[in-house]
Amino acid sequence: MANNQVIHFIKKLKPYNIQKGLRYLKHYGVKEFCVRLSERMEPEDVPYGPWYEQYRAKPEDLMKQKQHSFKHQPLISIVVPAYHTPDVFLRQMLDSLKxxxxxxxxxxxxNASPDDSRMRSILDEYAKNDARIKSVDIPDNLxxxxxTNAALKHASGxxxxxMDHDDLLAPDALFEIAIRxxxxxxxxxxYTDEDKVSTDLSEHFQPHFKPDFNLDLLRSNNYICHFFVVKRTILKQVKGLDPKYNGAQDYDFIFRCTELSKNIVHIPRILYHWRVHNASTADNxxxxxxxxxxxxKAIxxxxxxxxxxxxxxxxxxxxxxxxxxxLTDQPLVSILIPNKDHIDILKQCIRSLKEKATYTNYEIIVIENNSTEPATFEYYDKLKKDGIxxxxxxxxxxxYSAINNWGVKNCKGEYLLFLNNxxxxxxxxxxxxxxxxxxxxxxxxxxxxLxxxxxxxxxxxxxxxxxxIAGHAFLNLPRARSGYLHKASLQMNVSAVTAACMMVSRKIFDLVGGFEETLSVAFNDVDLCLRIQxxxxxxxxxxxxEMYHHESKSRGTEDSEAKARRFQTEIEFMRTNWIQLLKSGDSCYNPNLTLASWNYGLRADGKGVKPWTK
Incomplete structure (x- = not known):
C-alpha cells in the first residue's frame, strides 16, 4: 500500500474501528484480515460523505414536501421496542420522527423497562408535546x-x-412512502436503502444500496433489513414477529411478509440510519x-x-x-461447445469436464465451425471414439447465436449447458x-x-x-475478495449471465425463441436472459x-472496420430493443451506483435518486 493510503486510513481510525478490527482479526485470522484491511484502505472512487450530503433532503426540499396536498393520507405507524435506551439515543430517535x-x-x-425513571420522564415529555408519540409499558422484558408484538397491538396505522430504539429515520422517509x-x-x-452513522452522528458511512426485490439474495443475506414497512392486511396474516427467531426475528418476518405480498416496492434512497456503537450488532x-x-432457521x-x-x-x-x-431429478444435460481449431484449449475444456464432473447423465456436443487445421479433425475423430x-x-x-440454436435442434438434453471452448x-x-x-x-x-x-x-x-449496454460485475477483482457487501460471492438474481457458462432448460429456451441471430457475436447472451426475464x-x-475462463483480457478489441461496424450494429440493436430498460435501470442493481465501472461504486454523474420536490 502507498504511504499516503496508510496515513489516510489511520486518520479515519476511531476507537470502535480499532475494536472492530481486533474482532475481525480474531475471527477471520491474519490472512483474511489483511485482505479486508487492504479493501478498506483503498480510497473510494466517490467518497460517500460528500455524496450523501449532495443527495440528502435539504430544508427547501422538506418545505416543498410539507406543502404537498395529498388526496389521501394513510396513517403510518412506527413500532419501536425499547429497553433502557440511553437518553440521547431516545431523544434523537424521537426527534427524527418529529x-x-x-x-x-x-x-x-x-417500553420494556417501565421502572427506568429516566426513560419514563423523556417519553412523558415527548408524549405531552405531541399526541402522535405513545408508549406502552411492558412490565417484564419479553x-x-x-x-414488538406488544407495541403492535396499539398501532392503528x-x-x-x-425501527430500532437507537436508530434514525431520514426526514423525508415517510413522505417517500406516502407519495408512492x-x-x-x-x-x-x-423497503429503503440505509447507511450507518457513528455514535455521535458526526459521520455517515457504509451505505447499503439495494436492488429491487431479489429472493435469491434475500436467502443469502437479510439485505432488506431497514427501513421495512408493511401493509396492515399483510401484517394481520403473518400475526406479528415470532420469538422462535429472536435475534433474526426481522429476517423471518420479512420472509413471511414478502411471501404474501404481490407488490413489493424498493425506494432507492438512504432513508434509514443504523447507529453504530459498542453494543450494536452493526459494530460487533x-x-x-x-x-x-x-x-x-428463517431461510x-x-x-x-x-x-x-x-x-x-x-x-x-x-x-x-x-x-x-x-436435485429433483437426473435429466439429460446437453453441453454445447462451439469450436474452430485451437484444439489445445478445447482439449483442456473437455479433459476438465471428463475428469471433474460428478454428474453422469450428460452429453458433450462439439459444434464444429469452419476449422481448417488437419490436427483439429484428427482430434475430432478421437472425441467420437470416446462417445463425444x-x-x-x-x-x-x-x-454464435445461429451456431448454438442449430446445436440445440440437434441435441437431446432436457437442459442445455452453453459452454465456451x-x-x-x-x-x-x-x-x-x-x-x-x-x-x-x-x-x-x-x-x-468465472x-x-x-x-x-x-x-x-x-x-x-x-x-x-451491459457489463460484468466485479471485473478484475482478485479472487480472494468478495466485493461490495460480498455480492461477488453470494447467490442472487441478476438480469443476465454470460453464455460462456450458462444453463437453461430447453423448454424456456424454446419458449423465448433461442438466441437472437441478429446478434452474431456480442450481447446475444444478455438479450436471451432479458427475454427470459x-x-x-x-x-x-x-x-x-467456479470456472477458469482462459480468455485474454484484451479479447474483444474490434481491430477491423468490419468488426467495428458489426459491433455498432449490435449495440444499436440492444438500444432499440431494450431502450426502456436501459432508461429505467437494472432492477437487480441500484440507480445510485455507477454505470461507468464494475465495482459497485457511487455514481459521479449527478444522476442518483434525489428527494421528491415536485
Whole structure:
C-alpha cells in the first residue's frame, strides 16, 4: 500500500474501528484480515460523505414536501421496542420522527423497562408535546419479538414500519412512502436503502444500496433489513414477529411478509440510519452469534413454505448464507461447445469436464465451425471414439447465436449447458449446482463465477447499463475478495449471465425463441436472459460454480472496420430493443451506483435518486 493510503486510513481510525478490527482479526485470522484491511484502505472512487450530503433532503426540499396536498393520507405507524435506551439515543430517535415532512404518523414505543425513571420522564415529555408519540409499558422484558408484538397491538396505522430504539429515520422517509401510495394504494411492502452513522452522528458511512426485490439474495443475506414497512392486511396474516427467531426475528418476518405480498416496492434512497456503537450488532457482529443461527432457521423455513428443498449453511461472514438446492431429478444435460481449431484449449475444456464432473447423465456436443487445421479433425475423430458428438455446422462464417440454436435442434438434453471452448472446470459438482437451480419453479438461466487465469474475476453476473449496454460485475477483482457487501460471492438474481457458462432448460429456451441471430457475436447472451426475464423468470448467478475462463483480457478489441461496424450494429440493436430498460435501470442493481465501472461504486454523474420536490 502507498504511504499516503496508510496515513489516510489511520486518520479515519476511531476507537470502535480499532475494536472492530481486533474482532475481525480474531475471527477471520491474519490472512483474511489483511485482505479486508487492504479493501478498506483503498480510497473510494466517490467518497460517500460528500455524496450523501449532495443527495440528502435539504430544508427547501422538506418545505416543498410539507406543502404537498395529498388526496389521501394513510396513517403510518412506527413500532419501536425499547429497553433502557440511553437518553440521547431516545431523544434523537424521537426527534427524527418529529422532523418528518409527512405528518400523518404515530410512533408506539414498547417500553420494556417501565421502572427506568429516566426513560419514563423523556417519553412523558415527548408524549405531552405531541399526541402522535405513545408508549406502552411492558412490565417484564419479553424479548425483542414479544416486546414488538406488544407495541403492535396499539398501532392503528394503515401501514406499519419498524425501527430500532437507537436508530434514525431520514426526514423525508415517510413522505417517500406516502407519495408512492398516492400513485398506487395497492403496495403491500416497502423497503429503503440505509447507511450507518457513528455514535455521535458526526459521520455517515457504509451505505447499503439495494436492488429491487431479489429472493435469491434475500436467502443469502437479510439485505432488506431497514427501513421495512408493511401493509396492515399483510401484517394481520403473518400475526406479528415470532420469538422462535429472536435475534433474526426481522429476517423471518420479512420472509413471511414478502411471501404474501404481490407488490413489493424498493425506494432507492438512504432513508434509514443504523447507529453504530459498542453494543450494536452493526459494530460487533460476533456479539449475537445466536442471531445468525436463527437467520439460518428463517431461510430453512422460507424454503419449506415455498415448497423448495435445499440445505442452508452459514458463511464465515456473519449474517451471510449459502443455499444448496436439492436435485429433483437426473435429466439429460446437453453441453454445447462451439469450436474452430485451437484444439489445445478445447482439449483442456473437455479433459476438465471428463475428469471433474460428478454428474453422469450428460452429453458433450462439439459444434464444429469452419476449422481448417488437419490436427483439429484428427482430434475430432478421437472425441467420437470416446462417445463425444461432433456436429458440423453447415453455414460459413461465425454467428454464435445461429451456431448454438442449430446445436440445440440437434441435441437431446432436457437442459442445455452453453459452454465456451476455453472454459476449465474448477467445481466438480457444477452440473448439480446449476441444474438444481434450473429445476426450481420460476428460474430461467443460471450462470457461474468465472476467473481469468491470473485468478481475477472475469464474470460475477451482468449489470445492465454498465458501459452503455451491459457489463460484468466485479471485473478484475482478485479472487480472494468478495466485493461490495460480498455480492461477488453470494447467490442472487441478476438480469443476465454470460453464455460462456450458462444453463437453461430447453423448454424456456424454446419458449423465448433461442438466441437472437441478429446478434452474431456480442450481447446475444444478455438479450436471451432479458427475454427470459421478460417472460416472467428469474436468472441466477451462482458463485459456488467456479470456472477458469482462459480468455485474454484484451479479447474483444474490434481491430477491423468490419468488426467495428458489426459491433455498432449490435449495440444499436440492444438500444432499440431494450431502450426502456436501459432508461429505467437494472432492477437487480441500484440507480445510485455507477454505470461507468464494475465495482459497485457511487455514481459521479449527478444522476442518483434525489428527494421528491415536485
Amino acid at each position: 422532523g418528518q415532512s409527512y405528518q400523518n404518523w404515530e410512533v408506539i414505543i414498547g 424479548g425483542i419479538s414479544e416486546n 394503515d401501514y406499519i414500519g419498524f 401510495l398516492e400513485a398506487n394504494p395497492d403496495i403491500d411492502v416497502f 457482529p460476533a456479539s449475537k452469534l445466536y442471531a445468525y443461527e436463527a437467520g439460518k 430453512e423455513d422460507n424454503l419449506a413454505r415455498s415448497g423448495e428443498k435445499g440445505s442452508v449453511s452459514m458463511r464465515s461472514d456473519y449474517g451471510f448464507y449459502n443455499v444448496d438446492y436439492a 458428438q461432433v456436429l458440423y455446422y453447415p453455414e460459413f462464417g461465425f454467428n 476455453d472454459i476449465e472446470v474448477i467445481t466438480p459438482d457444477f452440473i448439480e449446482k446449476m441444474l438444481s437451480n434450473c429445476e426450481r419453479p420460476g428460474i430461467g438461466a443460471v450462470g457461474a463465477k 476467473y481469468y487465469p491470473d485468478n481475477t474475476i472475469q464474470h460475477a453476473g451482468i449489470i445492465i447499463g454498465i458501459g452503455g 421478460k417472460a416472467g423468470y428469474h436468472n441466477v448467478y451462482n458463485p459456488h460454480v
